[in-house]
Amino acid sequence: xxxxxxxxxxxxxxxxxxxxxxxxxxxxxxxxxxxxxxxxxxxxxxxxxxxxxxxxxxxxxxxxxxxxxxxxxxxxxxxxxxxxxxxxxxxxxxxxxxxxxxxxxxxxxxxxxxxxxxxxxxxxxxxxxxxxxxxxxxxxxxxxxxxxxxxxxxxxxxxxxxxxxxxxxxxxxxxxxxxxxxxxxxxxxxxxxxxxxxxxxxxxxxxxxxxxxxxxxxxxxxxxxxxxxxxxxxxxxxxxxxxxxxxxxxxxxxxxxxxxxxxxxxxxxxxxxxxxxxxxxxxxxxxxxxxxxxxxxxxxxxxxxxxxxxxxxxxxxxxxxxxxxxxxxxxxxxxxxxxx
Numbered sequence: 001x002x003x004x005x006x007x008x009x010x011x012x013x014x015x016x017x018x019x020x021x022x023x024x025x026x027x028x029x030x031x032x033x034x035x036x037x038x039x040x041x042x043x044x045x046x047x048x049x050x051x052x053x054x055x056x057x058x059x060x061x062x063x064x065x066x067x068x069x070x071x072x073x074x075x076x077x078x079x080x081x082x083x084x085x086x087x088x089x090x091x092x093x094x095x096x097x098x099x100x101x102x103x104x105x106x107x108x109x110x111x112x113x114x115x116x117x118x119x120x121x122x123x124x125x126x127x128x129x130x131x132x133x134x135x136x137x138x139x140x141x142x143x144x145x146x147x148x149x150x151x152x153x154x155x156x157x158x159x160x161x162x163x164x165x166x167x168x169x170x171x172x173x174x175x176x177x178x179x180x181x182x183x184x185x186x187x188x189x190x191x192x193x194x195x196x197x198x199x200x201x202x203x204x205x206x207x208x209x210x211x212x213x214x215x216x217x218x219x220x221x222x223x224x225x226x227x228x229x230x231x232x233x234x235x236x237x238x239x240x241x242x243x244x245x246x247x248x249x250x251x252x253x254x255x256x257x258x259x260x261x262x263x264x265x266x267x268x269x270x271x272x273x274x275x276x277x278x279x280x281x282x283x284x285x286x287x288x289x290x291x292x293x294x295x296x297x298x299x300x301x302x303x304x305x306x307x308x309x310x311x312x313x314x315x316x317x318x319x320x321x322x323x324x325x326x327x328x329x330x331x332x333x334x335x336x337x338x339x340x
Contacts, residue, residue, distance in 0.1 A: 066124030
């Protein structure tokens, strides 16, 4: 079988590359990528504080459950350091080395307190507390005790307390429990309150006793009404007595006038008695001289007659004044007060 003839090769012009210096550009891109990756790593380390100056803080704890390398230590919620290393000390305690940024070390003082909190939900946390920021700063490499607070340790105690509470509730809800008896008594009292006398029947225990109390209240109201009427009558009597006794034409002003008249009559009587004393003195003097007795007796007789007339007149005035006082005095009459 014959082969086909072979055509001679055709000479074509060389094709120029699509991108000039492609190898150089690829190498430059790879170098830029490596530089960017290195810059990113350096920036990340710088952002995480890898290049910041730190000081060491050693914390000792009975156990380090929940503590991991890189765990932050916070102050007022802000991270100021992180756990770098953990080891066991010679006395069997856990030794936790924490790197604290020197810029944030100013928040730590010699009196600062460090705690490890283990909540029931979530990871453990190391916290620092400083009560007085004016104390001396915490030195580099200081060693402090880490106080631990595990909320899970309180669970058994809480369970025991819950059991006690449930037992008390079961005892309270039993059929013969005092609270059930009290509720039964309350139901009885409220049932009585639904009667005709309401709360009073519930308090007293029976309708008859409540009715007695209501009747007593009604009688008391009637008695108070009667007493009110008596009080009004007494007020009227007192007002009338006040008018008759203390008014301008009442008994008291007239009695004052009568007393003034009596004083005048008594003054006249006193003068008359003085005259009688003078006459008696004359009579005694006359008894010593018999010759002058007759003239003196005659004069004394005249004076005695005049004195008797004056005394009789004074006595009549006194009697008339007494009769007037008896007429004006209101209590000389019988006053009858009728009660309802």
